[in-house]
Amino acid sequence: MNCHLDRRKFLSAMTLASAGVTLGGPAFAYLPSENKKPALLGGPKAHPGQFPSWPVAGRSDEQGLVDVLRSKKWGRLSGNSVATFENKFKELTGAKHCLGVSSGTNALYTSLGVLDIGPGDEVIIPVYTFIATYNVVVLNYALPRFVDTDLESFQIDATKIEQAISRNTRLIMPVHIGGSPADMDTVMEIAGRHDIPVIEDACQAHLAEWKGQKVGTIGMAGAFSFQSSKNLNSGEGGAVLSNDDAFARNAFNFQNQSRGTDSDSSTYRSTRGSNLRMTEFQGNLLTTQMDMLSSQARTRSLNATYLTELLREIPGIYPAKMYPGVTESAYHLYMFRYDKREFADMPRSRFLQALAAEGVPCSGGYRSMNKEDYVQRLAKNRHYLKLYGEKAMQEWVETTSCPQNDLLCEQAVWFTQSMLLGTKNDMEQIAQALVKIRNHAGELAKSGSPEKGDKK
Structure with missing residues (x-):
């Protein structure tokens, strides 16, 4: 069966289906009749094949690791593989300096260390982000200040940053969630007026661009992750980019x-430091993996753009908005919102189950971090009580409300970046799965058994 459809017919058919026009039945007209029933109701999968696996490894990766192994120079202080990676990555991104470190978390931790973030300081972060963004602030005994989410873009609502600034604010740390740039014009304008440095958490955003400039090179520095799920990966690893000479030197x-460069490592340069160095194995693997990064990024971008064109035609499915300044998204995640009102009030948990049954892996993304016990318990942490006092910590809890983010966390759906390395046909089959589910949403909702307490 050839499921590869002419795009005009595809979009036209979905428009007819969404308008309630039936051509031989209520389901998407260009699907063969046996495909009209969702897989959870006994029909065949819309996507019966497999999406590309991750990571992608080749002979050059193997040889590079063997070369490092045989060299017996496994740490960066004795070899040159990390330096080779750093030079290649800074050339690719247009940064003046690149520093390889052991993880994306430690890229952020190093950046905060350079700025001497510590007790009494406040750091502004988005609430819709991986927990590492929060953790590096708390590890320095600074106070994280959450900013609510822009529902349509999934990014920090940059227009709300200014109201979170206080006399103790020492850093603004936007995150380019899913690999799509945050509104950096607004971020940088606000930061500039208040003379507050910006560190970009670009851990998910390899090669993403804002107005033609690679993210991670716009603020004082940018942090990247090379953890195993990332678009450029070495299992674990990270990097700090900066165009500031002093910042780069202090980051190293x-x-x-807290020691100097490789050739001058006998003198301690600050009052704090750690061992966060990248290994030669990581550096070599990143160098060989980088050979595929640009071509993979183009594939993701083309597929994501096409998928967005298809999904926009389905009522109740809202792909994440890109700001006008976004010239490239890394598409580490493909994110969209699911409005259950267009799907017979089917809970999101049932929707995700139905989509997975069609052969389309998916997840609901982040939960409301500000409401997690892990975060809320900070107000009772003995160190924070000693530093800030019980009244201040209780006031901090009261400022953590982020209603737009709560709504997003009820609606969000994610696809992983490796799915976007598939074919145009894969993208069409994802859309076909969504149309099948929507056209049978009432039956799916009635036949499902949501987990106890699941009202989403």
Whole structure:
């Protein structure tokens, strides 16, 4: 069966289906009749094949690791593989400096260390982000200030940053969630007026661009992750980019036990430091993996753009908005919102179950981090009570409300970046799965058994 459809017919058919026009039945007209029933109701999968696996490894990766192994120079202080990676990555991104470290979390931690973030300081972060963004603030005993989410873009609502600024604000740390740039014009304008540095959490955003400039090079520095799910990966690893000479020099010192460069490592340069160095194995693997990064990014971008064209035609499915300044998204995640009102009030949990049954892996993304016990318990942490006092910590709890983010966390759906390395046909089959589910949403909702307490 050839499921590859002419795009005009595809969009036209979905428009007819969404308008209630039936051509031989209520389901998507260009699907063969046996495909009209969702897989959870006994029909065949809309996507019966497999999406590309991740990571992608080749002979050059194997040889590079063997070369490092045989060299017996496994740490960066004795070899040159990390330096080779750093040079290649800074050339690719247009950054003046690149520093490889052991993880994306430690790229952020190093950046905060350079700025001497500590007790009494406040750091502004988005609430819709991976927990590491929060953790690096708390590890420095600074106070994280959450900013609510822009529902349509999934990014920090940059227009709400200014109201979170206080006399103790020492850093603004936007996150390019899913690989799509945050509204950096607004972020940088606000930061500039208040003379507050910006560190970009670009851990998911390799090669993403804002107005033609690679993210991670716009603020004082940018942090990247090379954890195993990332678009460029070495299992674990990270990097700090900066165009500031002093920042880059101090970043090297911080992650090298506060000691100087490789050739001058006998003098301690600050009052704090750690060992966050990248290994030669990581550096070599990233160098070989980088050979595929640009072509993979183009494939993701083309597929994501096409998928967005298809999904926009389905009522109740809202792909994440890109700001006008976005010239490239890394598409580490493909994100969209699911409005259950267009799907017979089917709970999102049932929707995700139905989509997975069609052969389309998916998840609901982040939960409301500000409401997690892990975060809320910070107000009772003995160190924070000693530093800030019980009244201040209780006031902090009261400022963590982020209603737009709560709504997003009820509606969000994610696809992983490796799915976007598939074919145009894969993208069409994702859309076909969604149309099948929507056209049978009432039956799916009645036949489902949502988990106890699941009202989403």
